[in-house]
Amino acid sequence: MRIGSFAWPLVMGLLSAFLLGPLVLVAVFSFSSNALISFPMGELTLKWYRDLLANADFHAALTNSLAIALPVALISTVTGTLAAYAFAEWRTRLGLPLLALLGLPVLLPPLVIAISLVVLYVRWLGLPLGRPAVIGGHVLVTQPLVAAVIASRMASFDFTVLEAARDLGASRWQTFWKVTLPQMRAAIVGAALIAFALSLDEFIIAVFTIGGGNTISTFVWGKIKTTLDPSINAIATILLLMTIGLTLIALRLTRYRG
């Protein structure tokens, strides 16, 4: 009993250290003057962040990433929300299986999706690779998550309010804008942020379908293959902060119960 009560925190501590250690190291060494991750740490410096800001390739990759993540967030939020809403409003027994079918891409290995997408784009549709190709691929995996978030909010949605609104003279459109959307807003914004964060650091689909050019994640991969440039640590730290920040906001919002 005594040993047990000490052993568990110890195991949990080690596990956490193993999982989070690399992240902490990366973040810490993004501020170190050492060229390699090695102790002693050397001086504190913002040199790697300055290098990044001056790097035209990084700018291009960041621009690509944002130009992909923004439309992905928008598109998947609209389609995912509509899908979840439709399934909920129909209240058919098919709703749940259909939603699960829509979620299939999340369960498939990303590599399979990436290869299938390239085959689809190039062989079948004759479309060029590039930003739109990546956007399509990302929507495929973010939309199910949006739909899942919205569907879980829908589960506690009181559909009587829709009838009440119409009874009081509101058209379907007015009902949607004044009654449905305000109650769903938090969940929708949260879902959009999650989609944005997912797209921002997605790698496999991006590397297969971007063609020429880079997103942030393929840019880092390219750098890591050739050099061990510490500015990678800086990129990783930036990405980490953005993802954690967005996810925290999203979590706060989606847990909201009107």
Next chain:
Amino acid sequence: MNIDVPAGGEAAKPPLLRVSGVTKRYGAAVALHPIDLEVRQGSFTAILGPSGCGKSTLLRLIAGFAEPSTGKVEIGGRDVTRLGPENRPTNMVFQGYGLFPHMSVAENVGFGLSIARRPRPEIDQRVAEALRLVRLEDFASRRISALSGGQQQRVALARALIMRPLILLLDEPLAALDLKLRQAMQTELRRIHRETGGTFIFVTHDQSEAFSLADNLIVMNEGRIEQAGVPQDVYMRPNTLFVSQFVGDTNILPGIRRGDHVELALGARFSSPGRQGQTTFVLRPEALRLDAATPAGSAPEGTALRCTVEEMLLLGGEARVTLSIGNGETLVARLSDPRDGEAFRPGMTVTVRWADKALSEVGVAA
């Protein structure tokens, strides 16, 4: 003043609501057989029936949430059959209230007027009026989630009444409230009906609720109207066995009519012309009088039978006595004063009597 319209005036004025030949089927399932129904201006009508009898479907057809498969719905002389709920002069208090959780009480109540683009000062004034009517003046800026069930019910009422509907529809309005609150809300509903002078139609499965609120009762079963009329008439003179049993306790008395007389299976014979052969009468337990002393014998205005007390139950404000007639038939009598019941012990021989006009014929029981 809304309660009793003289018969002449009633005939001269067309009914506010007329439902004619309305049916509703979902695929092969029939929810409503042809329904004909009239409700006059100012009435407080209850649609009473067991769950699944089609009463909610009928209410939704009047509100415009469903379209009838055949037939016509007219309100104030206008055919509204094909109009949606947003275009009908009706408003509804929903069973789960359907309040907007992201709005304050005042915003909920003012929703319909703001959709209708009424000027702000008018909305504010009418919201204040509506909240005063339901006695929620001090709750205007509260959130819905901060209200109790009874208060939410009042908000739903105010939100519907502010639209000044020709007909206010209420779907099981008190079902979600506990007993004390339900009784208080019944009083409130009666007061609001009186003060607004409006026409209310509500759906309920609770016969005591229907009797305490309504001046017009419609009893439904299996998609049909079994009986409509003044509640007391429906109670005293049920047309069918179902109505008799649904609106209260009843004694069922099978009998045979021969000539102008009916012989009941329990041994009574009385004068009653009509269709020959098998028939059934019902008799309310409170119509029975018990007497320990007087001997049996047919009184001119009624029937008296010797019987044995089988069981006597004291139920708070009343006593219930089960009587067995010699030939295996039983009767249940209700005594409104439980002290009267204490005189009757199981095994005692007593005389039970009733007036023949208390018997209602419901035809041959199925």
